[in-house]
Amino acid sequence: xxxxxxxxxxxxxxxxxxxxxxxxxxxxxxxxxxxxxxxxxxxxxxxxxxxxxxxxxxxxxxxxxxxxxxxxxxxxxxxxxxxxxxxxxxxxxxxxxxxxxxxxxxxxxxxxxxxxxxxxxxxxxxxxxxxxxxxxxxxxxxxxxxxxxxxxxxxxxxxxxxxxxxxxxxxxxxxxxxxxxxxxxxxxxxxx
Amino acid sequence: xxxxxxxxxxxxxxxxxxxxxxxxxxxxxxxxxxxxxxxxxxxxxxxxxxxxxxxxxxxxxxxxxxxxxxxxxxxxxxxxxxxxxxxxxxxxxxxxxxxxxxxxxxxxxxxxxxxxxxxxxxxxxxxxxxxxxxxxxxxxxxxxxxxxxxxxxxxxxxxxxxxxxxxxxxxxxxxxxxxxxxxxxxxxxxxx
Amino acid sequence: xxxxxxxxxxxxxxxxxxxxxxxxxxxxxxxxxxxxxxxxxxxxxxxxxxxxxxxxxxxxxxxxxxxxxxxxxxxxxxxxxxxxxxxxxxxxxxxxxxxxxxxxxxxxxxxxxxxxxxxxxxxxxxxxxxxxxxxxxxxxxxxxxxxxxxxxxxxxxxxxxxxxxxxxxxxxxxxxxxxxxxxxxxxxxxxx
Amino acid sequence: xxxxxxxxxxxxxxxxxxxxxxxxxxxxxxxxxxxxxxxxxxxxxxxxxxxxxxxxxxxxxxxxxxxxxxxxxxxxxxxxxxxxxxxxxxxxxxxxxxxxxxxxxxxxxxxxxxxxxxxxxxxxxxxxxxxxxxxxxxxxxxxxxxxxxxxxxxxxxxxxxxxxxxxxxxxxxxxxxxxxxxxxxxxxxxxx
DNA sequence: AGATAAGCGAGACGGTACGTCGCGTCTTTCA
DNA sequence: TGAAAGACGCGACGTACCGTCTCGCTTATCT
Numbered sequence: 001x002x003x004x005x006x007x008x009x010x011x012x013x014x015x016x017x018x019x020x021x022x023x024x025x026x027x028x029x030x031x032x033x034x035x036x037x038x039x040x041x042x043x044x045x046x047x048x049x050x051x052x053x054x055x056x057x058x059x060x061x062x063x064x065x066x067x068x069x070x071x072x073x074x075x076x077x078x079x080x081x082x083x084x085x086x087x088x089x090x091x092x093x094x095x096x097x098x099x100x101x102x103x104x105x106x107x108x109x110x111x112x113x114x115x116x117x118x119x120x121x122x123x124x125x126x127x128x129x130x131x132x133x134x135x136x137x138x139x140x141x142x143x144x145x146x147x148x149x150x151x152x153x154x155x156x157x158x159x160x161x162x163x164x165x166x167x168x169x170x171x172x173x174x175x176x177x178x179x180x181x182x183x184x185x186x187x188x189x190x191x192x
Numbered sequence: 193x194x195x196x197x198x199x200x201x202x203x204x205x206x207x208x209x210x211x212x213x214x215x216x217x218x219x220x221x222x223x224x225x226x227x228x229x230x231x232x233x234x235x236x237x238x239x240x241x242x243x244x245x246x247x248x249x250x251x252x253x254x255x256x257x258x259x260x261x262x263x264x265x266x267x268x269x270x271x272x273x274x275x276x277x278x279x280x281x282x283x284x285x286x287x288x289x290x291x292x293x294x295x296x297x298x299x300x301x302x303x304x305x306x307x308x309x310x311x312x313x314x315x316x317x318x319x320x321x322x323x324x325x326x327x328x329x330x331x332x333x334x335x336x337x338x339x340x341x342x343x344x345x346x347x348x349x350x351x352x353x354x355x356x357x358x359x360x361x362x363x364x365x366x367x368x369x370x371x372x373x374x375x376x377x378x379x380x381x382x383x384x
Numbered sequence: 385x386x387x388x389x390x391x392x393x394x395x396x397x398x399x400x401x402x403x404x405x406x407x408x409x410x411x412x413x414x415x416x417x418x419x420x421x422x423x424x425x426x427x428x429x430x431x432x433x434x435x436x437x438x439x440x441x442x443x444x445x446x447x448x449x450x451x452x453x454x455x456x457x458x459x460x461x462x463x464x465x466x467x468x469x470x471x472x473x474x475x476x477x478x479x480x481x482x483x484x485x486x487x488x489x490x491x492x493x494x495x496x497x498x499x500x501x502x503x504x505x506x507x508x509x510x511x512x513x514x515x516x517x518x519x520x521x522x523x524x525x526x527x528x529x530x531x532x533x534x535x536x537x538x539x540x541x542x543x544x545x546x547x548x549x550x551x552x553x554x555x556x557x558x559x560x561x562x563x564x565x566x567x568x569x570x571x572x573x574x575x576x
Numbered sequence: 577x578x579x580x581x582x583x584x585x586x587x588x589x590x591x592x593x594x595x596x597x598x599x600x601x602x603x604x605x606x607x608x609x610x611x612x613x614x615x616x617x618x619x620x621x622x623x624x625x626x627x628x629x630x631x632x633x634x635x636x637x638x639x640x641x642x643x644x645x646x647x648x649x650x651x652x653x654x655x656x657x658x659x660x661x662x663x664x665x666x667x668x669x670x671x672x673x674x675x676x677x678x679x680x681x682x683x684x685x686x687x688x689x690x691x692x693x694x695x696x697x698x699x700x701x702x703x704x705x706x707x708x709x710x711x712x713x714x715x716x717x718x719x720x721x722x723x724x725x726x727x728x729x730x731x732x733x734x735x736x737x738x739x740x741x742x743x744x745x746x747x748x749x750x751x752x753x754x755x756x757x758x759x760x761x762x763x764x765x766x767x768x
Numbered sequence: 769a770g771a772t773a774a775g776c777g778a779g780a781c782g783g784t785a786c787g788t789c790g791c792g793t794c795t796t797t798c799a
Numbered sequence: 800t801g802a803a804a805g806a807c808g809c810g811a812c813g814t815a816c817c818g819t820c821t822c823g824c825t826t827a828t829c830t
Contacts, residue, residue, distance in 0.1 A: 007827080228785055245807090430781085541736070549736055
């Protein structure tokens with residue numbers, strides 16, 4: 001009586017999900033030190049070889065786990081104003097990153113720091129996120145095209161800084177405070 | 193004729209320096225993957241036990257190496273204007289972090305991500321750096337007390353984001369661009 | 385092209401043999417001081433973990449090596465007389481122990497002296513050897529049952545004494561001399 | 577307040593005794609695995625360097641400890657008969673070796689097996705003991721000169737065999753049994 | 769329908785780094 | 800000035816993971 005149906009000579013999608021879930025769960029519950037390939041395999045109920053068949057190593061698993069999760073979190077807001085859109089986006093982003101995803105983000109950077117391929121993947125992933133935010137900003141004429149990218153970098157710089165360095169708060173209040181600050185760049189009268 | 197004088201029953205300061213230097217050199221020349229305790233010991237010409245006698249593990253060595261180095265880099269500027277002081281400080285900080293110290297900073301975060309004690313040390317270290325910058329900003333009346341800390345966080349957030357995530361530029365130009373952006377918060381007319 | 389065929393998830397018997405052979409060779413060629421687990425592993429072309437997977441430590445390897453070897457050395461003689469059988473057995477035993485096996489026997493005792501489990505194994509091994517000799521003696525009526533065991537002990541006592549303490553000769557002459565002495569116990573007229 | 581008076585520039589005899597006593601006590605109470613130079617030094621209340629000033633290493637300490645002890649144990653009997661003298665000598669020797677000295681003897685062989693100098697010392701020591709017994713036997717005309725040495729070897733062979741291999745009994749009964757056996761060699765009528 | 773092929777859980781394998789322990793040497797400090 | 804204290808360079812210990820491999824099985828696809 002197998003715990004998971006065999007799929008014969010086709011890749012077993014359930015096994016893939018089990019690996020990603022196990023990775024996420026281990027990082028959250030037991031910390032990054034417990035994230036070994038063997039432990040992932042055992043937790044997922046999967047053979048180690050199955051992991052190496054589909055991922056080049058532990059780092060790649062973390063990257064895929066994190067990107068899989070992060071992509072389907074932050075929707076694109078449309079409130080009609082820069083203020084509203086930016087505030088909504090930053091709030092969504094911060095609360096997502098500050099919650100259950102936080103250990104995953106930390107794990108992703110740890111993986112990137114010891115694997116250049118993963119570092120490249122992380123760079124690509126974050127570039128995509130910044131582009132989304134920059135696009136949103138440019139929809140509003142008040143923001144110069146030249147300003148959009150730097151502003152996006154300030155948002156994500158603050159986010160990662162708190163995730164990685166200070167373990168600082170990433171909630172609605174933090175998002176509001178940062179939004180206020182950024183709006184004083186976008187619209188100088190704002191902070192008046 | 194020993195390569196290094198014994199100091200009898202006192203800690204050998206030369207051995208400590210050799211370990212920190214070896215750590216810095218390995219991170220810079222061979223990358224983080226080569227930073228094993230055994231390799232540090234060999235490079236420093238030191239027994240492994242000597243390392244474990246004084247440091248709890250590899251992570252702690254990296255932390256000490258980085259803090260040792262980083263503390264004696266950025267001097268306190270005094271040009272008389274916010275613009276001048278901030279620009280000078282950010283430029284010094286960025287060029288320091290963007291040069292030889294970059295692999296060390298990356299190593300420090302890698303170490304912090306796998307050791308809570310080191311994470312606390314890193315948090316303390318970075319808090320000290322932010323405080324220095326915030327103090328500087330507050331010397332100028334144009335900056336509200338409440339604004340100083342957030343501004344400092346934007347500076348270091350950007351710095352670490354580029355070091356860790358995007359491997360982005362950290363030079364005088366990058367410092368200028370960021371300074372311009374921040375001055376639009378400090379002094380709304382500036383960006384006018 | 386691997387130097388040794390993998391056997392998948394079954395124990396690799398070739399690796400086991402390589403370890404035992406390496407142990408024997410090291411003890412003989414380089415002495416007991418060179419018998420470290422790492423050196424055995426390197427000589428056998430085996431990972432250290434493979435050794436620890438199957439043996440609790442160096443001592444157990446030596447025990448297995450020695451018993452493996454010693455068991456298939458001394459055949460059971462059958463000349464028809466006590467004199468002939470005893471002489472043949474002692475000669476075979478002495479020449480075996482006095483030749484290439486000598487460093488192995490010394491190593492086995494060294495191992496037993498630092499590991500109680502190995503000591504028990506050694507006791508069992510030697511008891512078996514004594515029993516073989518005692519059985520042989522009892523096949524001849526001239527020897528009382530009560531005498532067989534003590535006589536066997538005299539043989540092996542002498543053997544081990546020379547191996548461990550005096551490094552004395554263990555050859556055909558030594559075997560003859562001891563046999564003569566023992567026969568004066570078995571058959572008082574003999575020495576007359 | 578030192579536990580032991582310093583003696584200035586002369587060797588401190590009390591320290592030597594403390595080391596030998598500590599060695600004996602550790603071997604007896606904690607087993608051979610606990611016999612490290614550091615532990616001897618601590619137990620003796622002596623600096624490690626003091627040990628290395630007077631002994632070449634751990635093995636030499638064990639050798640000296642054991643010879644020191646063993647030499648002043650077995651007196652020379654004189655009952656007037658071979659039977660009486662031999663029985664008394666073997667009994668004294670066995671009970672001495674079978675009691676508190678047993679771990680010391682085992683330690684001495686362990687030391688000899690890893691140090692050729694100690695092995696030579698042990699060979700010398702045991703040769704001396706055999707000579708004492710052989711001399712005693714030769715005082716009685718019934719024993720041929722040629723027989724004395726082999727007989728002595730049988731006695732000590734049995735002793736060490738039980739100490740090192742079988743952990744067999746070494747008491748008055750064991751001594752009696754062996755003596756009876758040997759007397760059948762010395763005097764063929766004896767075993768009638 | 770039987771043969772074949774690929775994925776799977778399992779676990780042994782050759783390696784490498786870990787952190788600890790003991791060795792024998794060295795210098796300082798104390799009495 | 801000998802001895803305690805203890806740091807040092809060295810190297811073996813036993814453990815934990817890594818990434819590779821073979822095994823014995825299951826299921827889908829191809830003849």
